[in-house]
Amino acid sequence: MSLAKVFRENPNRRYIMFGGKGGLGKTTFSAATAYWLAKQGKRVLVFSVDPQASLSDIFKQDIYGKGAVEIMPNLYAQEIDADQHIREYQDQIRKKILDMYGFDKIPDEIESYIQAASAEPAMEESAIFDQVVDIVVAGEFDYYIYDLVPLGHALYYLSMASVYDQWISKITKLREEMREYEQMAARLSRKSELQEDEILRELQDIRYRISTSSSILTDREKTAFFFVLVPEEMILIDTQNAASLFRKYDVPLSGYIVNRVIPDELIAKGNIPPYLRNRHAMQKKYLQKIDELFGKDVLARVEEMERDIAGLSMIEKMAQAMFGEETL
Amino acid sequence: MTEEEKRSLIQKIKENLSDFIYGMASHEATRQALKTRGSMEHLFILITMGDLLGVPILPPYYSLRLLPYVVPQISTWKRRMLREKDLVDALA
Amino acid sequence: MAFWTLLITIVIVILGYRYYTNRVDQQIVAADPKRATPAKMYNDGVDFMPASGSVLFGYQFKSIAALGPIVGPITAVQWGWLPAVLWLIVGVFFIGWVQDYASAMMAMRNDGMTMGGLAYKYISPRARGILLSFLYFYLLLIMGAFGAVVAGLLAAPTVPIGFLILTLAGVLAGQMTYRWRMDLVMTTVVTVLIALVGIWLGTMPWAQSIVKAINGMAGNAEGVLYSTPYGPMKWSVWFWGIIALVFTYFGSVLPIWRFAQPVNYVSFWFVMLGIVGSILGVIIATFTGATGVSFEIPAYIAFNNHLGPLWPILFVTISCGAISGWHSLVSTSGTARQLEKETDAKPVTAGAMYTEAVLAVLAVVFAATAIAKADGSVLYDAANGYKLSVGAGGIWIYGMARFLSVVGIPADLGGAIGGIFLAVMALTVMQLVLRFMRVASAELLGDKIIAFKNPHVGSLVAIAFTLLILWTAFWQRIWVLFGGANQLFAGLALLLVTIWLANEGKKYEWVFWPGVFMYVTTVAALLITAWKSFSAAFAPDTAAAFMVGNLIAGLIGLFLAIAALILAWDGWKSLSTARSKMAAAPSGD
Ligand SMILES: Nc1ncnc2c1ncn2[C@@H]1O[C@H](COP(=O)(O)OP(=O)(O)OP(=O)(O)O)[C@@H](O)[C@H]1O
Numbered sequence A: 001m002s003l004a005k006v007f008r009e010n011p012n013r014r015y016i017m018f019g020g021k022g023g024l025g026k027t028t029f030s031a032a033t034a035y036w037l038a039k040q041g042k043r044v045l046v047f048s049v050d051p052q053a054s055l056s057d058i059f060k061q062d063i064y065g066k067g068a069v070e071i072m073p074n075l076y077a078q079e080i081d082a083d084q085h086i087r088e089y090q091d092q093i094r095k096k097i098l099d100m101y102g103f104d105k106i107p108d109e110i111e112s113y114i115q116a117a118s119a120e121p122a123m124e125e126s127a128i129f130d131q132v133v134d135i136v137v138a139g140e141f142d143y144y145i146y147d148l149v150p151l152g153h154a155l156y157y158l159s160m161a162s163v164y165d166q167w168i169s170k171i172t173k174l175r176e177e178m179r180e181y182e183q184m185a186a187r188l189s190r191k192s193e194l195q196e197d198e199i200l201r202e203l204q205d206i207r208y209r210i211s212t213s214s215s216i217l218t219d220r221e222k223t224a225f226f227f228v229l230v231p232e233e234m235i236l237i238d239t240q241n242a243a244s245l246f247r248k249y250d251v252p253l254s255g256y257i258v259n260r261v262i263p264d265e266l267i268a269k270g271n272i273p274p275y276l277r278n279r280h281a282m283q284k285k286y287l288q289k290i291d292e293l294f295g296k297d298v299l300a301r302v303e304e305m306e307r308d309i310a311g312l313s314m315i316e317k318m319a320q321a322m323f324g325e326e327t328l
Numbered sequence B: 001m002t003e004e005e006k007r008s009l010i011q012k013i014k015e016n017l018s019d020f021i022y023g024m025a026s027h028e029a030t031r032q033a034l035k036t037r038g039s040m041e042h043l044f045i046l047i048t049m050g051d052l053l054g055v056p057i058l059p060p061y062y063s064l065r066l067l068p069y070v071v072p073q074i075s076t077w078k079r080r081m082l083r084e085k086d087l088v089d090a091l092a
Numbered sequence C: 001m002a003f004w005t006l007l008i009t010i011v012i013v014i015l016g017y018r019y020y021t022n023r024v025d026q027q028i029v030a031a032d033p034k035r036a037t038p039a040k041m042y043n044d045g046v047d048f049m050p051a052s053g054s055v056l057f058g059y060q061f062k063s064i065a066a067l068g069p070i071v072g073p074i075t076a077v078q079w080g081w082l083p084a085v086l087w088l089i090v091g092v093f094f095i096g097w098v099q100d101y102a103s104a105m106m107a108m109r110n111d112g113m114t115m116g117g118l119a120y121k122y123i124s125p126r127a128r129g130i131l132l133s134f135l136y137f138y139l140l141l142i143m144g145a146f147g148a149v150v151a152g153l154l155a156a157p158t159v160p161i162g163f164l165i166l167t168l169a170g171v172l173a174g175q176m177t178y179r180w181r182m183d184l185v186m187t188t189v190v191t192v193l194i195a196l197v198g199i200w201l202g203t204m205p206w207a208q209s210i211v212k213a214i215n216g217m218a219g220n221a222e223g224v225l226y227s228t229p230y231g232p233m234k235w236s237v238w239f240w241g242i243i244a245l246v247f248t249y250f251g252s253v254l255p256i257w258r259f260a261q262p263v264n265y266v267s268f269w270f271v272m273l274g275i276v277g278s279i280l281g282v283i284i285a286t287f288t289g290a291t292g293v294s295f296e297i298p299a300y301i302a303f304n305n306h307l308g309p310l311w312p313i314l315f316v317t318i319s320c321g322a323i324s325g326w327h328s329l330v331s332t333s334g335t336a337r338q339l340e341k342e343t344d345a346k347p348v349t350a351g352a353m354y355t356e357a358v359l360a361v362l363a364v365v366f367a368a369t370a371i372a373k374a375d376g377s378v379l380y381d382a383a384n385g386y387k388l389s390v391g392a393g394g395i396w397i398y399g400m401a402r403f404l405s406v407v408g409i410p411a412d413l414g415g416a417i418g419g420i421f422l423a424v425m426a427l428t429v430m431q432l433v434l435r436f437m438r439v440a441s442a443e444l445l446g447d448k449i450i451a452f453k454n455p456h457v458g459s460l461v462a463i464a465f466t467l468l469i470l471w472t473a474f475w476q477r478i479w480v481l482f483g484g485a486n487q488l489f490a491g492l493a494l495l496l497v498t499i500w501l502a503n504e505g506k507k508y509e510w511v512f513w514p515g516v517f518m519y520v521t522t523v524a525a526l527l528i529t530a531w532k533s534f535s536a537a538f539a540p541d542t543a544a545a546f547m548v549g550n551l552i553a554g555l556i557g558l559f560l561a562i563a564a565l566i567l568a569w570d571g572w573k574s575l576s577t578a579r580s581k582m583a584a585a586p587s588g589d
């Protein structure tokens, strides 16, 4: 099975993720896949929740906190600036309070609450989380490519979704019960017009957003999750562990991509330094092991390139290495 | 007394009488239902805005989103949390 | 005579409201319609919620007028009808409304604080604790006194089946409004009709014969289980008493909207029917002679009777109608936190109190106009100093039957309606008390006696106490004790209000002297009753149960008197402090 074939045969898998330990090439693969899809006329958004901003590096363009930036026709990239997002969000809340109650100024107590909530460490995480939901729920693109931060974070993201979901459903239930009593009182005092509970509406909306986003992540029909690994012993062990964890969270694994394979031709040329020759030999051993372990699930082997991947031409080269000449 | 005045007086007596009967028959039940609802509301604020008391429970991003709706209740909520409870309150 | 007594009462009540109450409200307390009330300021949707004056008038009246204004007067005519009527009229005029109104105002001007907090603030820190323990025993006495009355009511052959069906209709009403979300009018019509048919079925000969069969299931031919120093203990009262306690227990543990509230709601419409109908009955009978309306009980019988001397015992026997401490609880905890205007306090609290006095006089009329039933059975034993020879419930049922029949309601049905709603009224209060007991006993006694930390222990103690009262059959003694505690609580409330007024630099004599009178009267009544109980306990050949019952009653009476005296001592000190402050600084008004 080739990588391109996975895309071809599963046209509904529009949410693409590359996972793996740090520095193995997730961002690189995300960008190259986006490039490959965009070239074939699909609208693609590749986005990152990583404050380290590596999409800016790979596209050689500062896109941090600028929303979805068009890199080339059909290819958009976005790097979320959590701080900025939180600031804007606070302003929205303030404006809403001023509008709702006709205040000239936010009451001190409320303002200090807004500040305190925003200073919490969990704020950034939940803000990023929500922004991702925003992007995904909007549904403007054919493909969404998540440039995830290292593995642990991806899992954290998923577990957060389920914890949030539980909380929100508890709170929603409480709210609904309150509604019951309110209606009870209205029936007893024979007052008919009851105001809609806006909080309940908000909660239902929040809940919808969280569950859509987390269900997307775990929906085999819609999501393709690829593991990136390199032929090294430690990475192999880690990948196995991670894969079983992902299964536990019901994340559908679509396959494995092996990166940084030293090409046989290079070794055949002769006149190469011994450390490289040794590494090649070692890689051979682990590549074999990878094939034994994952078999048909290994979708591509990407060679080690001559230099770092940055700029569209290198990205194109990478896409070629991943997908060959195949199309959708 | 004009016709108009008479009618409004009768109207007023009617209203007061039905208020009085409602007061005897079901005001207490209405109040109990609202009371239950109200204490749940305060529980709700505690859960969502708990950071005010130093116990974050809901992700802060979402509690901020609910904040505008509970602005009016926050001060009464705080007062009720802080007010010393008397045993006699349980009788009312 | 009955009509004129009612009429005179109404006239005096209106005069009192128009002149005395108005003056106090405007000139001394200076109720200000613009001043923000706690209900408005702190509207938190839980403890504080504003409601309109006319709604609250209904609420207050319903909350204060339970068993007290009915059973008290019926028991008190054993001294003659005149002392009872006089105390009702003079009491409500000078003392009754003063307490209800002033305690509501005091709570309103103190951020909606309730009695415990106010005692702490205005008397002393320990006053709060004493007041709460006082309250505990006071409520225990309510359980005993009311439980006995309900048992007596249910033992009447026309009552239990209707009562059961009304209860079921109430449960249905709860289901309809809360679960099936049906319209209230619809719910009311259906359930009240079911209850009415049920009450009517309960008066059918076959239904009565079922109850009579149950009543005759144990004991000798008259159904007497054993005799007590207070009269024969009938199996029927014993049995129905336990049924009453089962109802109380369910009412206090089930969600309030499942049982207690809707049953009370359905029964409310029968209260309306009964009260309005019987007042009409009295009026019509006066002019048509449809039933006897002249007083058969003498105006004055004797200073001493089996309950004790007229003063102070009559003043606590009529534990409601002239004045009642219960009202200060309602005023401070319930009403003061709902009044949306200060000027509503007068019509709501004083208005409801005056109305209740009229209801109490109606009860006197019921009692005084018949001393024997048409079938010849005795209600008040004329040969024996007009001693009550049935339960207070029996008098009430018979009175209702007579006066409702004047407006066309069959006698048995009218009597059953009266008996049933009175039972529901009493059970509603008992359920509230039992709920409170669960919390209170854990909080008050939990630290000293670990067992009380378990809330069920609190309920069990209250139930056991009530059973003891039932088994030893001395409900009149407990009634007097309850009345004493109730009236003494009123004295405490008046004391608190006095201190508050003094602190505010306002005239306080209009509260102070009623307070002194209540204090002296009730402490005396409690001591006399305690002494009577102790001597009964230690009389030769007293059975163990009576000894225990009397000992408990005596100890409670003694405890209440001592607690009240300590409070008076502390209160006097704070009053003196407030007065010296008042003398130092010229008053604001
Ligand atoms: N096949 C390759 N040949 C040469 N360089 C590569 C190859 N794959 C990745 N690199 C380089 O390795 C570095 C790390 O790659 P990349 O940023 O894609 O990894 P990552 O998994 O996204 O890392 P992080 O976990 O830090 O986000 C980059 O400088 C990238 O250019």
Ligand SMILES: [Mg+2]
Binding pocket: A026, A027, A028, A050, A054, A147, A148
């Ligand atoms: Mg990266």
